Amino acid sequence: MIYIAPEILDVANTWLTPTFDEDTQHQIKELIANNPDELKESFYKNLAFGTGGMRGIMGVGTNRINKYTLGKNTQGLANYLKYKHPNKDLKVAIAYDCRHNSDSLAKLVADVFSANNIKVYLFSELRPTPELSFAVKHLDCDCGIVLTASHNPPEYNGYKVYWNDGGQIVPPQDGEIIEAINAVDYANIKFDANTNLIESIDKDVDEAFINASVANGSFEGTERKNLSIVFTSLHGTAITILPETLKRAGYSNIHIVEEQAQPDGNFPTVKSPNPEEPEALTMAMALAEKVNADIVIGTDPDSDRLGIAVRDNNNKLILLNGNQTMVVMTDFLIGQWLKQGKLGDTDFVGSTIVSTPMMQELADYYGVECKVGLTGFKWIAKMIKDHPNQPFIGGGEESFGFMVGDFVRDKDAVTASLLACEIASQAKSNNSTFYKELLKLYVTHGFYKEHLVSLVKKGISGAEEIAQMMVDFREKPLKKINGSKVIMLEDYQASTMKNIVTDKTYPLDIPKSNVLIYYTEDGSKIACRPSGTEPKIKFYISVKNTLKTVDDFEKINLQLDAKIDAIINDLNI
Numbered sequence: 001m002i003y004i005a006p007e008i009l010d011v012a013n014t015w016l017t018p019t020f021d022e023d024t025q026h027q028i029k030e031l032i033a034n035n036p037d038e039l040k041e042s043f044y045k046n047l048a049f050g051t052g053g054m055r056g057i058m059g060v061g062t063n064r065i066n067k068y069t070l071g072k073n074t075q076g077l078a079n080y081l082k083y084k085h086p087n088k089d090l091k092v093a094i095a096y097d098c099r100h101n102s103d104s105l106a107k108l109v110a111d112v113f114s115a116n117n118i119k120v121y122l123f124s125e126l127r128p129t130p131e132l133s134f135a136v137k138h139l140d141c142d143c144g145i146v147l148t149a150s151h152n153p154p155e156y157n158g159y160k161v162y163w164n165d166g167g168q169i170v171p172p173q174d175g176e177i178i179e180a181i182n183a184v185d186y187a188n189i190k191f192d193a194n195t196n197l198i199e200s201i202d203k204d205v206d207e208a209f210i211n212a213s214v215a216n217g218s219f220e221g222t223e224r225k226n227l228s229i230v231f232t233s234l235h236g237t238a239i240t241i242l243p244e245t246l247k248r249a250g251y252s253n254i255h256i257v258e259e260q261a262q263p264d265g266n267f268p269t270v271k272s273p274n275p276e277e278p279e280a281l282t283m284a285m286a287l288a289e290k291v292n293a294d295i296v297i298g299t300d301p302d303s304d305r306l307g308i309a310v311r312d313n314n315n316k317l318i319l320l321n322g323n324q325t326m327v328v329m330t331d332f333l334i335g336q337w338l339k340q341g342k343l344g345d346t347d348f349v350g351s352t353i354v355s356t357p358m359m360q361e362l363a364d365y366y367g368v369e370c371k372v373g374l375t376g377f378k379w380i381a382k383m384i385k386d387h388p389n390q391p392f393i394g395g396g397e398e399s400f401g402f403m404v405g406d407f408v409r410d411k412d413a414v415t416a417s418l419l420a421c422e423i424a425s426q427a428k429s430n431n432s433t434f435y436k437e438l439l440k441l442y443v444t445h446g447f448y449k450e451h452l453v454s455l456v457k458k459g460i461s462g463a464e465e466i467a468q469m470m471v472d473f474r475e476k477p478l479k480k481i482n483g484s485k486v487i488m489l490e491d492y493q494a495s496t497m498k499n500i501v502t503d504k505t506y507p508l509d510i511p512k513s514n515v516l517i518y519y520t521e522d523g524s525k526i527a528c529r530p531s532g533t534e535p536k537i538k539f540y541i542s543v544k545n546t547l548k549t550v551d552d553f554e555k556i557n558l559q560l561d562a563k564i565d566a567i568i569n570d571l572n573i
Contacts (some may be wrong), residue, residue, distance in 0.1 A: 070159055071109075129302040131209045133408045167410065168409075217415040227253060231284070236302060275307025294434075330349055333419070343368070354517075371387075454539075481518060490519075
């Protein structure tokens, strides 16, 4: 006889009542009879909001993405909206990506909102996540939803919530919304749509978004026709907007990886549709060699992240990391503001605690503020919302995301891709390259090099292992890393920063998060945190050195690589 823990069986049995459809009940009965491990994974907890909203494997159960978990989310959100705005005609915008069931789940979410007497603007076809962020403000909506699991594997889907500023929800509001969701009984979800309140949107919003992207992401003095571009959407949503955006800006030499242009939730040509992974851009790189392209751009399924490959000093295509692209983009943007006479005393750029410290160096150089927040672009959006009198230039994070200006309040691969092409084309006009511009920044500001180690730990046991690793790093703090003394330890869960040298502790004025950051005597920085969207624990390593001339790059680069390898070995990760 198969043993099933009573607490798991109790929760599963609640899904065998008439509130749930026959197909759902049938699947649960199959799990009870034949797959107790999967039953446990499906019901041992409620799927929770993380760094980028709610993501999970599709299937039956409280820990899965399905009709009922998303219905409960939406009913709770509708209740919250009506509580906050009792006399308002409420409006929401909904978009979805290429994933399996994204279109039907988006329609389900629209049905629940409309059943609660809330006006819904539903994109008629898949669209990029940044366009949803834009649409929320453009259509004067009270909130927005996008159905996406970003770059997660094909079995995943997700649910991101945006507020009326176009940014994702943050504390304390996210906690209030979660309380409203938890108060909903599955039997009280209103699934019966009021179709009169659901309006399809597409071309009008597309036009407005493209025009805004071109206005914010392109600049004078660029010879766009001379730049050869290879682009891949990795089977995702960017194909609907990005090629047209580049053409409107004046780029005509665009080569699309046709094998990856068709939206497909199976992502058949890649192991992972994540432009952070070099393998994902293999086909694009091959095409770039064939057509002798200057730049390669790949976007993830919901088009908020972008990967960029450019030619190095040996004319070899190399994939830049998110920290490298963000410092080049940030420097270029600040320079453009300076050239246009727009740069003022209160302007700021945004970054995150696990991104390169070089962002602070750039900001200091130009005399602008660099605001640093927790991981996730919702925190950069919050910076803009909290400081309406401070113009936002742009900002990014190490995970291949960037935001140009504040017309979109989330990472935006569409406008960022255009910006990357502007940098590359201007550089080419000046007998330089995107890569050479990066090396110049290293000479001016110091050579910062970053590396990410992600350890995958799946399931319940994996979650427990990750939790224990964080406990160990917190309760038994490292005294040395690669032979260099730890001089500072930041614990964002305890909201403390401890100076190891003086033995003094200071408060951290930033929301709590399960992140630890070690700083060493030789200038290294090592951060560790569980991922908020995937079953991973991540280690962010940053090392630095002086680069006196561009000619010294290869030598110093090898030294920094060796230091990173030594840190990884010392941490046993």
